[in-house]
Amino acid sequence: MSEPLRFRGGGFVTRPKPISSCLAGLAVVAIWQAVASAGWVSPVFLPSPAGIARALAEMALSGQLWRHLAASLQRILLGFALGSAAGLAFGLALGLLSHARAAGLPIVSALFPIPKIALLPLFILWFGIGEPSKVATIALGVFFPMAIATYSGVDQVPRTLIRMAQSFDVPTHAVVAKVILPGALPGILSGVRISASIALILVVAAEMIGAEFGVGAFILTAGNLMRTEDLLAGVCLLSILGLAVGFLVSLAERRLLAWR
Amino acid sequence: MSEPLRFRGGGFVTRPKPISSCLAGLAVVAIWQAVASAGWVSPVFLPSPAGIARALAEMALSGQLWRHLAASLQRILLGFALGSAAGLAFGLALGLLSHARAAGLPIVSALFPIPKIALLPLFILWFGIGEPSKVATIALGVFFPMAIATYSGVDQVPRTLIRMAQSFDVPTHAVVAKVILPGALPGILSGVRISASIALILVVAAEMIGAEFGVGAFILTAGNLMRTEDLLAGVCLLSILGLAVGFLVSLAERRLLAWR
Amino acid sequence: MRLIVERVSHGYGALEVLDDISLTVEEGEILAIIGPSGCGKSTLLGILGGLLKPSKGRVLTDGSAPEGSLNPITYIFQDFALLPWRSVAGNVAFALEHRRLGAREREARIDEVLAKIGLRDFASALPRQLSGGMRQRVGIARALAVRPAILLLDEPLSALDAQTREILIEEFLALWLAHRTTAVYVTHNLDEALRLADRVCVLSRRPGRIREMVAVDVGRQDRTPARLAPLRERLWRSIQDEARAADREYV
Amino acid sequence: MRLIVERVSHGYGALEVLDDISLTVEEGEILAIIGPSGCGKSTLLGILGGLLKPSKGRVLTDGSAPEGSLNPITYIFQDFALLPWRSVAGNVAFALEHRRLGAREREARIDEVLAKIGLRDFASALPRQLSGGMRQRVGIARALAVRPAILLLDEPLSALDAQTREILIEEFLALWLAHRTTAVYVTHNLDEALRLADRVCVLSRRPGRIREMVAVDVGRQDRTPARLAPLRERLWRSIQDEARAADREYV
């Protein structure tokens, strides 16, 4: 009287479905285009994907695209480099020194939630209306998440590795360089991911003031002129930049964290 | 010829130093006040802490503080509630259903890095200059991090707990309700932490257009009037709000995640 | 209840894990399964419990579950698999919810198994407050609460320290002697297998095949180290080469 | 080299962990330390290695380290403590960097210990590619590379499965017989202690006190389960009550 076993497992495992992914992407664009083409809504309210693509193509052909991209990328890179270098150093101090942490952490927690966009008028007063204030805005926005990521990265280095190094009489500076820094790298890279996307967001705010060129400036101008196609073309650019940055960080992770 | 053992451990442990914390906080404020009082820099460039405190006190006494706070909090709460409810639902779908994840994740990754501030003009077109566009800005800003946090929270529920539930023939809906949701709660709460701070940041952007009252509107007005003391008073308010939100989330974590 | 495995093979994608396994777990016996790391022991146990569909072959049950059994085939897990947000009693209750069982009877069952396993004083403790041994006792209590016909144990003691293991193995044996539930006991530990099992099934390296089926022909009351030594020696010779090879594999 | 512990006590804040420990580890012996969970075994080992300052008492070393010893007192860790971003050879090299040692000699030493422990083919593998047993072999190789006078081992095998444990214990014994390095071996496992140690130090529950010091008076070549059975029985009786109590403590 034997019976086959009843199956009760399965489910709750998500497998990649590349076809669904592609279909979904295509479907969204297709429906959007259909709605826009049908003419139920004015193109000002809802520009069509085709219109946006046209705006992008125009920008690329006229050479404006590169000009805007170059201007924005320069600001982002400079601001990111300055902000993340400072954040890294500060985060390391927070992570390694009791007094630095006690003194620094409350200050960081108090300053972190401040929207940098609110400080723009001050930044302009301090750094002028040119590049420095834009770079400073981005750098400040990058500084805090980087400091926090580094500090919690240091915190997450397994204590046992530090004990091991000490048990082999490895000098303190070498413990920092060979154990703590590589061990904090996963945390630091996830900080890079966050702060890179913050830099992208802040470039729009930073270019609100006195920028002739830049993706942010382009978007703002388009917004002011109610050119929604241009606006969304600019937004697409930012989205592509964001995906590219994410991709680069993933690449760095695969390279630098191959040991995981 | 016995020798005492050489000690080689220690260090790399950060202990709370409450005195350092307080001293550091006081020192920052004191130095700032001293520099401002010394009159080396114009108060336009560097308002003094005393001036900021005075501006805050004035605001509180005149009743403006509550009016601004009430207006902003209403927007934040409504936007946060809408955005996080939608994000939670969407994130759950992403986490539980292969097809939803395949279709949704690329879309989320593409839309997440877009600065919401760039979309303000569109939001104003779609929702007008009244409350809806402000709430929508905040809700959209909250939606994405919440969806991503929920989805990765679901991903982090230990597989073995799901296997256990299935091995006791627990029906699928109960697995979701009793295993996956509570198991994803740590992830969801860290999403709440992030998206609450995003809501605070976006309230400034959202109140740029057509807001008479609100902390963001107050800050923007102060910026327009070049009243740096008021501006920093508003920024302090946001920072306090941010700390308060952080505190509330920590409280919720201690309550809801007491089991960790 | 008996469990009949008929020519079961299983693979994950291209990775063949189990190859043509046939065996029968007899009513009331403890069958130990040993084998090197990664040979597919957990996979086999997953198939026995209906959590995995084998790529080939089938599993049958034979006979009826005991009176009041809610979940004839029940697991005890290596990592305990407790819901960390539920108390000890809540974790046992989890197995009894979604059953046609009145609240009164549920409470009674929970109380009964907690008492039986010496957990009563800990009923409202959270898992994180308990030692490893206590956590696994909760796992055992939860399994007993559904009155299983067959227990599937996947290295239930390997996450515990040696002394706790010693204590729990005695407790488990005492419990088993009282219920004599059919059980499949996966372990790496020869001593554990020899102290508990009626038969020991030795699997080869991946893809796991049955290499040997060894009956432990020493009465449970006589299983002193000295009496078991020859059998242990023989089993160890049977598996040590493969264990060595598995140990030196890239993972 | 001998290690002399004089009236050592230790506490973490208000929590008393070790109470008045005095003992001597003789040159060339293996001293096993057993005791229930949380009784302070790891704390004691930390104090012996100079990583923790005892609240009271002191530790002395006596005698000189062998020729070429770079780190007289050296640990082998329960969780292996390998740098995951370094290869096997890199992990061994880590112990030799910051030493007055030419690159040539360093390479030679690394090669020597890897060969000795059978890891040569894995020199460039990363820890994550290795089984647990191989990882601990790297830990052992690293420790041997500095030519220690005293080895401190904190449950070095407890993270491994039973079969790998069996294999490694044999290898460790063979290595030890070749070097006869003084060693302190912390374990929960009576069998391990009895197979390896010259003496077994039994600690009480927290705060850890020395309850008993038992000499294993059976030659290492004669340590069959049967011969060790009486000693095992005696030790188990000595610790089982405390082990049971420790198991039932809230953590």
Added chain:
Amino acid sequence: EKTSLSVLKLASSGPVFLAQDLGHFAAEGLEVELKFFAAAQPVAVAVVSGDAEFGVTGLTAGFYNLAGKGALKIIAGQSREQPGYKLSAYMVSNKAWEAGVRSPADFAGRSFGMTQVGSTFHYMVGLLAEKRGFDVAKMRLVPLQSIPNMVSALQGGQVDTAILPSTVAVPMADRNDAKIVGWAGDETPWQLGALFTSPKMIDTKRATVERFVRAYKKGVAAYDLAFQKKTDQAATDKALDILAKYTEQQKGAIAAGLPYIEPEARFSAKDIAKQVAYWQAQKQADASVDAKEIVVTTFVPSLD
């Protein structure tokens, strides 16, 4: 000598553009770099932060707050709202028009769209309220940040009223997107814009300031000749070309909305004092701002 001027791309900055292209700055030995901004506020901030040595633009509450802290001094006049000059239009949304808002007097109690708190539009609605005797506090003043936002808000009826520059107002009215119900110049004339610099410039480079103001006055004179006296058609055409080049607007649109500029670049110190007093009463300017400290009448005499 190199110097710099922050300025808006508007016809009201015409004198500067004329002085530049007609060589008046060069004649004074000045090489002026023009720094363009999109709003009045940054023009003033640029002078404070040292990005530019001079600035010329409309006077806002923010300007007075900066000036009140000793950061800016007004040294010459720019545009004025003057009867007969159609510079800023009172506008009413079609919806509000239907509801009976048909003259500036009906602005009372309505919502009013403006760029920013403390902007010139904000001041103009205050002047209007004062003149027509209604309470500005009973209106809903909606800051919309930019003129395009004001246009769409008015078009969509999301605000009832607004004041807009003629360059935008007239085309809107022509498309019947909204109605013009009057002109600020006719209703409430006032000193809209000024040329200013930092006190440091006056202290340390007074000669430069004097040369700059001289050239600026020549630019104003050229503007007056071309657009206010209109005696020389060739000069008018040429000036219009120059303005079109700098403002990037159609000549027709520029010509239709040219502001009045006092021919000798004088300004009304009294009006400035009145503005400061108004902003102080509205609590938009700090009480410590002293109008007398802000104006310097040694380069160009005051009108009053």
